[in-house]
Amino acid sequence: MIARLRGQLLDKRPPTVVVEAAGVGYEVDTPLSTLESLPEIGAEVTLHTHLSVRDDGHALFGFRSRSERDLFRRLIRVSGVGPKLALALLSGVDGEELVRCVRDDDPKRLTQVPGVGRKTAERLVVELRDRLEQELAVLPGKPAAPAEGEAAPAGGDALEEAVEGLVALGYKQPEAARMARAVAEPGLGCEALIRRALQRAAPRGG
Template identity: 55%
Template sequence: MIGRIQGILVSKQPPQLLVDVHGVGYEIEAPMSTFYQLPEVAQPVTLHTHLVVREDAQQLYGFASEHERRLFRSLIRVNGVGAKLALAILSGMSADEFARCVHDDDSRALVQLPGVGKKTAERLIMEMRDRLADWESDSPAPADGSAPRPPAAGSQEADREAVSALIALGYKPPEASRMVQSVDSEGRNSEDIIRAALKAAVSR
């Protein structure tokens, strides 16, 4: 099992990133909550990881905090929730926000996430309630330990990257385009645009 990765961030295109560890490149999928904490490309990064081994593939998932990884591992144990849906959940809301939804029986917020219907939301609340009984709020520091970076200038390229990332997270292309168009992208990089679009979607 690979539980931790520390190396140089080579590339990041949500939900995928590449980390070089002594000449070996690790392809990792991560939720947007982790992407918001990543350093710039070519900078050191440390991620908590979870390895999923299937007959046809091996996939490594990375998280900015142990808190996030713990929630991911709990989510994929829920009947009908796979790694892709767990990433979508952690991308659409923070771990603390998800815990609040479970504790407050807030299925309305959960069904705004891609792939989460009414029955899945109810199942998540029912099965996760006991697992999150001792949940304590945690606000992770950036994955490189530095302060959050300022937004990059907005551009059509950033909008396109945001749309592609939302599609990869499970949103349909027309919906992803509408989500990006509904937010002000001026002065924002793709991660910031995605954050705003997901926040608006969940709060609808």
């Protein structure tokens, strides 16, 4: 099991980053909350990781903190929730809000995440209630988001990469393109575009 990865950040293409450690480039899928906390390409990063082993291959997932990784591991233990859906949940609903949904018995908010239907959302709230006892008292920390005017990552257009990131999180291509274009502004980086698109997709009030 790979539990921790430290090395040079080589690439960021949401939701995937590449980290080089000891001469090996590791492709790591991360939630948007972790992507927003990462430094510029070329800097050293440390990720708390979870290795998923399946018949069709291995996948490595990385998180800014152990508490976020632990929350991911609790999610994938819920019936019907795999790593990809858990990643989408942590990108569409940050750790604090997810815990709030469980505490307040509010599955409706979770249904705004692509791939989460009403029954899955209700099952998440029920099954996580007992597993999140500690998180209900001590919520995972949330780092400050980067400035929205930050430049797009090297190696591609921010709008195009934002669309790809939304597709990877479960949205259909036409919907992802519409969501990204609706919030696009000159100078916005990829992560900021995705964050704005997800916030805009969230329900207002209630």
